Amino acid sequence: MEKFRGVDYYGIEALLSEEERMIRDAIRDWVETEFLPLVTEHHRAGTFPVQLLPKLGELGVFGATLKGYGCAGLNNVAYGLIMQELERGDSGLRSAASVQSGLVMHPIHAYGSDAQKERWLPALATGEKVGCFGLTEPDHGSDPGSMKTRARRQGDGYVLNGTKLWITNGSIADLAVVWAKGDDGEIHGYLVERGTPGFSTLDIHGKFSMRASITSELSFQDCRIPLENELPHVKGLRGPLGCLNQARYGIAWGAIGAATACYDWALQYAQQRVQFAKPIASFQLVQQKLVWMLTEITKAQLLCLQLGRLKDLGAARPQQVSMAKMNNVQMALETARLARDILGAAGIVDEHPIIRHMLNLETVNTYEGTHDIHTLIIGRDITGLDAFGV
């Protein structure tokens, strides 16, 4: 296949500033030359190319919207475009950047003490240190408010007990942002360093999705941390949800990246593949699939761009972020499935990127609030009635 040509049916390019385009192109080039040549091997082995994290740090990808601490201070559209380009590579690559930026640096920046910020943000920005985010538990996924993990005050520290499951980058992280209930019964955030006695990790194997990303279990058994490791400026579910709101925004853009990778590939394939003496792109049914994909991608692009502009104005509501995450991931998953179909048997091998994206997107559909949970969030917003079943 020819090099990725970008997808822009509606002249959306003209709505981007020169810097936004340059940033997108820089990350696109990087993914093309530094990441894509490695991905198949890592996907097969079920490993993540950790050596790329400092390189992403050098580019300025981590915490790119933050000001100070060595961060680039970009606007939200530029940040979204970065996520889009990373996920055109692989959802696992985007996940690593999402977690580091939205779920680790963001809470430290928004809820942390000055000492916590000084200590962690510069090292997380360069990728010298890696972070993970522990919210989900074996028995509490969509409903994190009922989490079991506890942090009890004992003398000059907190003692953590509990298990977090499905934690991206858990076993390679130097720092875990862990959400647990304190003595007040409220959720608080705690910074737990790797190597702290009582803290251990275990990787999850047998994944058919997000294979090129590390997913772990974090276990805390009488794990003692100093008092100053609590994030001082937030309590309640609002803390983790504020982080998820950041990361979901990035996912909405990332999904476009995965979808365009599949669409561009399937379009080229359909133009080249000949059956019944004609390129399969000449058949109406194939065209319908390609047209559906392009239309949905275009809608998703416009949704994200406006959401980003709103976010820059400080006017984006979490429910609007939910809509973009819900819509864009669904369209990306459907696009990947259709692209897989267009490639026929070739669509199931990793010589083509499509099956990898398709399988990854099953995770993206589930994590950071499942598609259905986002539907319920928007449903509650427009009807005023809660359908979560509690």
Next chain:
Amino acid sequence: MKILVAIKQVPDTATQVKVGADPRLIDTAGITWIVSPYDEFAVEEALRIKEKRGQGEVVAVSLGPERVKEALRSCLAMGCDRALHLNDAAWNGADTLATARALAAVIKQEQPQLVLCGRQAIDDDMGAVTAQLAELLGWPCASWIMEEAVDAEGTTVRAARQVEGGLEVFDLPLPAVLAAQKGLNEPRYPTLKGIMGAKKKEIRDVKAADLGLGAEPSQLSVVGLEALPPRPPGRIIQGDVPTAVKELVRALREDAKAI
């Protein structure tokens, strides 16, 4: 030490070039423009020299239409300090000599101690500007550079050129012109901060009159561009293996004259 890097904006390497409506020009519709890859080696090397010496200035220069500003902006994002854009209708359709004259004039004004360029631009592959430029300036010039080292005093540069089967090592007194070959270095990616900082750096428009030059008719004029004839389709040799191999060897020897 002041270093000037002359760069050219060219179509992206993945472009399928088509002859335009005017058959002397290519069709530029839908083309993505980039900094010519050999010129990127030159930019990278200039930045490394500056970083190694801990001081200095790197100035990027390019001649061409308005769109060239984007290429200059990428050089600024990589780390060049400022840029000069030779942007004047007088240079429309400039051939290599007219380009070299404009560059020589701007170099006389800027007085850098070193000029770096790529060994050739990847669009028309002429590879003539560097030598013409050095000639006009009366400066020494080495092309296809694989390694270089400026001495501590900044008075000479030792440069190794790629030659058949090895390297040829030169000492050149400064100021000098060097043209980069692939392998000189691995160009950096512009960082996001670099991109954001680039818009604050200066890209100054330079007109022919600013250099005391007038419109100069090009001595080389393009008569036409022709696309290569389409490649004949491949041939699949049928039959059992021993017969097919015999036929393949015959075809390679007699038809293709490849062996």
